[in-house]
Amino acid sequence: MESASRAWGAVGYWCGIGATALALSGCTTVTQKLFPDPDPVKAEAFYHQGSRYSTGAGVEQDYGLALQSYRDAARYGSVPGAYMVGMTFYTGRGAGVDYTEARRWLLRAAKHDYARAQYQLGRLYIDGKGGNKDAAWGVRWLGMAAYQGHARAQFAYGIAWSQGIGLPVDKVQALSWVLRADKQGLEQAAEVTRALQKRIAPSDRERAKRRAQAALVAKGAYNNRPTLLFVQQRLTEKGYQPGPIDGVMGAKTRAALATFQQDAGVASHGEIDEITLNQLRDLYFWEPLLN
Structure with missing residues (x-):
């Protein structure tokens, strides 16, 4: 397990996407599953208000007010708002670091197929931060994000297959996922791809390439x-x-x-x-x- 921990350390960084990028991406999905009476208009308004406070766009930068706004956005049904609250507690920007709170808020967004939240939540379970340590359950969340095309989740999922973190060791699976991340331009993926290719037979390298080129099908919460x-x-x-x-x-x-x-x-x-x-x-x- 020590070698597995060192391997996991190689992907020990969070998927850095700032509030501005989130706002510009249009990722402000509102779902009735979060609250019985969501308000899409208020959710959107509070989310963008949080983005402005977080970046200082047109207002004085204030991470505390950003957190409050993201909470309000989540209260009215914003899944990205819940994610941003979770990341605030994860990073400690705008509040003290609190992995238990981070896990709870990220879980809220992850259960609604928000890939960024699934990736971060998976890492918390693997690292045992904010609650019980469960590598297999954490890797499950990584896989959910990877199947949605999240590059860092794909890379981390490949590492998990390579090192047997919550999964049986499978170098073909490992290479196929790292290849997907490499195709998206993830910096670390190219070096790891070369290393994995040296460790497996040419026929297995071809199998991995074919898998990496296959379409990904993200299914429901359980049938995946x-x-x-x-x-x-x-x-x-x-x-x-x-x-x-x-x-x-x-x-x-x-x-x-x-x-x-x-x-x-x-x-x-x-x-x-x-x-x-x-x-x-x-x-x-x-x-x-x-x-």
Whole structure:
């Protein structure tokens, strides 16, 4: 695990996108899932107000007021607003560093498929900051972001496959994900790509290239490959026999999952749901979003 920790240190930086870039990107999705009565107009207004305070665009720069504005944006249903609150606690800019609060707010955005939040949340779980340490669950979040095209998540996901961080070692998978990050111009990816290519056979290099060129399909919260990989990994660790850890819901995986559900005293249907995921993570409570 020491070598895995050193490898993870190689990607120990957060995906630096400033408030201005977020504002210009138009990433101000509002969802009714966050609040029963969201207000898209207020959410947008508070989000852009937070961006202005954060960057000093037309107002005196004030990270504290930026945090307050982002909170208000999230209160009215802004997923990027929740992400920015989480990142404020992650970095300590505008508030003291508080990884527990960062994890809670990032989880809120990550559960609504916000790739930047998924990447940061994954790192917190892998590092054990702000709560329990769970590499497999953290890598699941990295995978969710990677499948959405997040370059740093793709790079980190490749490192995880290469070093066996929360996943079985698979150099072909590792190279394919690092190649995706390299194609997007991520600086560290080129050097790691060359190193991985030296370690595997030419035929495996070709397999990795083909995988890197294939289209990515991001599915729902449970029916996706990163989540299936987590389930298979955790079932294997707990002594069940789901078959190969390949991210495919085959007959063996479904049977092993149904047996685990029965043993855990939850509905035994062989399907993945949030209750089953909590049981697999040894959580016997609902992970809080906000009080």
